[in-house]
Amino acid sequence: MHGPAGGRGKWASPNVPHRGWRCVNIEDLGETQMTCEMCESQAIRFVHYMENDRYNGPLACGAVCAGHMESDLARAEARDKKMRSSSSRRRRFPNRAGWKINAKGNHVLRANGYRITVFRKRIFWGAVVSRPPVDTPYFTREKFSTVEAAKMAAFDTMSFMEEHVPKLNPFRSLIQPF
Ligand SMILES: [Zn+2]
Structure with missing residues (x-):
């Protein structure tokens, strides 16, 4: 029980x-x-x-x-x-189109109003998801051993934000199926 x-x-x-x-x-x-x-x-x-x-x-x-x-x-x-x-979409997420590596070596994706940054912290990876103009970014934990795992956690975080962070325009859904 x-x-x-x-x-x-x-x-x-x-x-x-x-x-x-x-x-x-x-x-x-x-x-x-x-x-x-x-x-x-x-x-x-x-x-x-x-x-x-x-x-x-x-x-x-x-x-x-x-x-x-x-x-x-x-x-x-x-x-x-x-x-x-969403577990199968999640598995495909690290390999979807649009990921880029910026000058700092971070993996970044802009999609459907979301901005995802996957960053290295010592030997681990973590990610942060933001959705401008919402001020508060949402972090995954920072202990992923691969960049792919951090990207998948970012997918979960984005999915959480979609449900729990209010949209400024309720008439437009910002997220589309990947
Ligand atoms: Zn329990």
Whole structure:
């Protein structure tokens, strides 16, 4: 039993808030390869990064815990479903047309109103996605061992922004199928 009813992991801790979380990004790990950091029991592939003002740092969570944490099971389920359904587009994303390498050695793509920059940080890769004129850029984590993996995480971040970051013009969808 996952989620708060199981009472496992951080659900059992009085020092971890159970409500008031928000999803700040998502990531498809490509395969089941980590344990939900909230219940500390469910093996997950599709990660919902959750933040809370009363907790230091994000937690990487499965859909069930995420839904309870944000008090909206349907919303978490919709994010999860979207990740599952876009997994083949995601796999093709690093090789799609339009990627360029700039003078700094960053891999950059401009598409459908989004600007993606994949950058090296020491031996790892990370990515940042922005959608002008929205001010806040969204970062992936910075620990990808290949540029392709960072590009795929950027795809997830872009997909998150499409659903969660308000558009200035609601009558025009900025993202098209890749
Ligand atoms: Zn969990």
